[in-house]
Amino acid sequence: MDEKDWIAIRVLYEEKSITRAAERLYISQPALTYRLKNLEKEFGTSIFFKIKGGIEFTSEGIHLAGYAGEMVKKLQQTKDYMLNMQNEVRGTLRLGVSSNFAQYKLPKLLKRFSIQFPHVQFNVNTGWSTEIMHLLDSSSVQLGILRGNYEWYGIKTLLHKERLCLISKKQVELDNLPELPFINYKTDSSLKNLINGWWHDRFSEPPLVTMETDRQETCKEMVKNDLGVSILPEICMQPSDNLHTYGLSYKNGEPVLRNTWLMYNQESLKLSSVRKFIEFLNKNVTL
Numbered sequence: 001m002d003e004k005d006w007i008a009i010r011v012l013y014e015e016k017s018i019t020r021a022a023e024r025l026y027i028s029q030p031a032l033t034y035r036l037k038n039l040e041k042e043f044g045t046s047i048f049f050k051i052k053g054g055i056e057f058t059s060e061g062i063h064l065a066g067y068a069g070e071m072v073k074k075l076q077q078t079k080d081y082m083l084n085m086q087n088e089v090r091g092t093l094r095l096g097v098s099s100n101f102a103q104y105k106l107p108k109l110l111k112r113f114s115i116q117f118p119h120v121q122f123n124v125n126t127g128w129s130t131e132i133m134h135l136l137d138s139s140s141v142q143l144g145i146l147r148g149n150y151e152w153y154g155i156k157t158l159l160h161k162e163r164l165c166l167i168s169k170k171q172v173e174l175d176n177l178p179e180l181p182f183i184n185y186k187t188d189s190s191l192k193n194l195i196n197g198w199w200h201d202r203f204s205e206p207p208l209v210t211m212e213t214d215r216q217e218t219c220k221e222m223v224k225n226d227l228g229v230s231i232l233p234e235i236c237m238q239p240s241d242n243l244h245t246y247g248l249s250y251k252n253g254e255p256v257l258r259n260t261w262l263m264y265n266q267e268s269l270k271l272s273s274v275r276k277f278i279e280f281l282n283k284n285v286t287l
Helices: 003-015 018-025 029-043 059-084 099-104 106-116 129-137 174-179 189-202 216-224 266-270 272-284
Strands: 048-051 054-057 091-098 120-127 143-147 155-168 181-185 208-213 230-233 244-247 257-264
Touching (some): 003 018, 003 029, 003 059, 029 059, 091 099, 091 272, 099 120, 099 143, 106 120, 120 272, 129 143, 155 189, 155 216, 181 230, 189 230, 208 216, 257 266, 257 272, 266 272
Parallel strands (some): 091 143, 181 208
Antiparallel strands (some): 048 054, 143 257, 155 230, 155 244
16 A cells, blocks of 8 residues: 555545545546455455445444554655654645634635745635644644634633624614524634524524525625524624624623634644744744
């Protein structure tokens, strides 16, 4: 087995589909099938079997996929450390970043960092914070930028905090909020819990939900067209939105804040590119 075999096995194990695995690997299905058949010949056993709608791995295949994952990780670590032994700050930063932070903050930060350190490349995965936690746990990324409060047994530092805001096209009275059409959006559980906690602190009746949207940007566009009100993190708001915003507070006067955390393992600090990026974030992202 070589690096391409390890990666092919891991991707196939994740996708459970030869078609989707071939697409991710940017090779044809026959080429992937040929590679897999050669692996089965090499080990003298079946790695997977076909089922309706995809494939399932045999016990031997599951063991091989685990081995392949470990080998891919060790090879990447070796490449990282070899680059780190050189004088220049270089290599590939593997980042897992919450979608909102990735959309509104990350591009400018990466641009400024790349000007300082032009030999550093970026491999960025974005998604909900729960997804970023999985990437951190599996060591698929070196650094995670997550929103909300999650348990992490490595190093965890507060990077940024912002207020939750009610947004509306017209001026509204917060006390009348339960009577106004409310627009929901899909998001991770930590933000849902924060919004629900504030609502239950202020009101005894539930919101009058009139619309469910797939994401925050869609929700904001609906509010811009006066189809209802909603609650968004401050990071999502731009001056050009021309919306009324109301910073939320609990009954006791405390603001409703959403935290953004930087998480990583101590082991990652051996890499100069990781150390420099952490220093850069701490200097350029304000609490």
